[in-house]
Amino acid sequence: MNTSSGQGLAPAVERILDAARTRDSPAGDRVAVDARDLPAAFETATAAGRTPLIAEVKPTSPTTDGTRDDDPVELATEMVDGGAAALSVLTEPEHFGGSTDSLERVRDAVDVPVLRKDFLLRERQLDAVESDVVLLIARFLGSEDDPDAGVEGADTLESMLAAARDRGFQALVEVHTEAELERALAAGARIVGVNNRDLAKLEVDLGTFERVADAVPADARGDVTLIAESGVATTDDVARMRAAGADALLVGSAIMDGDVRENTRRLAEESAADAVDSSDTTETTQ
Numbered sequence: 152m153n154t155s156s157g158q159g160l161a162p163a164v165e166r167i168l169d170a171a172r173t174r175d176s177p178a179g180d181r182v183a184v185d186a187r188d189l190p191a192a193f194e195t196a197t198a199a200g201r202t203p204l205i206a207e208v209k210p211t212s213p214t215t216d217g218t219r220d221d222d223p224v225e226l227a228t229e230m231v232d233g234g235a236a237a238l239s240v241l242t243e244p245e246h247f248g249g250s251t252d253s254l255e256r257v258r259d260a261v262d263v264p265v266l267r268k269d270f271l272l273r274e275r276q277l278d279a280v281e282s283d284v285v286l287l288i289a290r291f292l293g294s295e296d297d298p299d300a301g302v303e304g305a306d307t308l309e310s311m312l313a314a315a316r317d318r319g320f321q322a323l324v325e326v327h328t329e330a331e332l333e334r335a336l337a338a339g340a341r342i343v344g345v346n347n348r349d350l351a352k353l354e355v356d357l358g359t360f361e362r363v364a365d366a367v368p369a370d371a372r373g374d375v376t377l378i379a380e381s382g383v384a385t386t387d388d389v390a391r392m393r394a395a396g397a398d399a400l401l402v403g404s405a406i407m408d409g410d411v412r413e414n415t416r417r418l419a420e421e422s423a424a425d426a427v428d429s430s431d432t433t434e435t436t437q
């Protein structure tokens with residue numbers, strides 16, 4: 152099947168969606184998850200003086216050269232040892248080298264919350280594996296008011312959110328525009344990720360988070376955990392996203408490129424220390 156979504160998505164994303172539509176949904180029972188609390192894990196990291204970071208086990212991707220074949224459990228434990236508050240594990244097999252088996256093994260090996268990173272379009276796909284958090288991408292899912300707004304074969308964001316919560320999952324609803332943010336909040340999302348990567352061009356612009364975070368209504372801000380996703384590579388990037396209101400960061404490529412423990416430590420610890428240093432300077436110069 153090759154179904155263009157008609158949404159101007161990058162060819163690689165259309166291929167990912169085609170694969171997601173044809174991947175078998177599990178025939179077994181609905182999962183029932185006892186989820187580890189993601190916002191609580193961010194608070195624990197902050198209390199320990201670290202930047203709340205979701206480190207992503209991402210063996211490859213359409214925008215990465217080559218594949219990293221290390222055991223996902225080894226990568227995951229190194230990330231946690233480096234100070235990651237939570238993990239994200241790709242379960243998409245064809246374009247990201249992920250698997251549900253990897254996620255299961257990682258979740259058994261660590262005690263932090265684990266996000267299932269995949270391209271979920273239908274309720275039954277939620278039952279493929281247990282995780283603490285599932286990713287729901289607003290751009291792909293329709294809405295109750297406009298079920299055709301999503302891509303071919305997708306359920307609505309509202310029904311996916313309800314189905315995820317019925318199973319015990321927390322949901323990270325990913326948005327890229329102010330309009331998607333509005334839809335996510337109207338659907339009742341409480342954990343919102345702003346993806347700096349535009350799925351139309353696969354280009355990354357950290358200004359996306361700054362713009363979309365600014366559109367969160369003041370009266371909703373206290374109820375929503377806001378995560379900056381994609382394109383974060385340096386401690387300056389972390390500082391920039393935190394200054395724009397990110398409660399946490401989701402980082403894949405910059406951690407997977409080299410020593411994952413040291414890369415995680417650098418982003419989780421040095422950027423938190425930099426933040427303390429600059430607030431000290433601000434205090435003494437006032």
Ligand SMILES: O=C(O)c1ccccc1NCC(=O)[C@H](O)[C@H](O)COP(=O)(O)O
Nearest residue numbers: 212213214380381382383402403404405
């Ligand atoms: O990462 C890609 O190449 C990609 C391509 C097409 C659709 C989605 C893609 N990435 C999914 C993600 O959300 C990222 O893995 C995640 O936010 C981490 O991003 P990064 O830190 O830039 O690796």
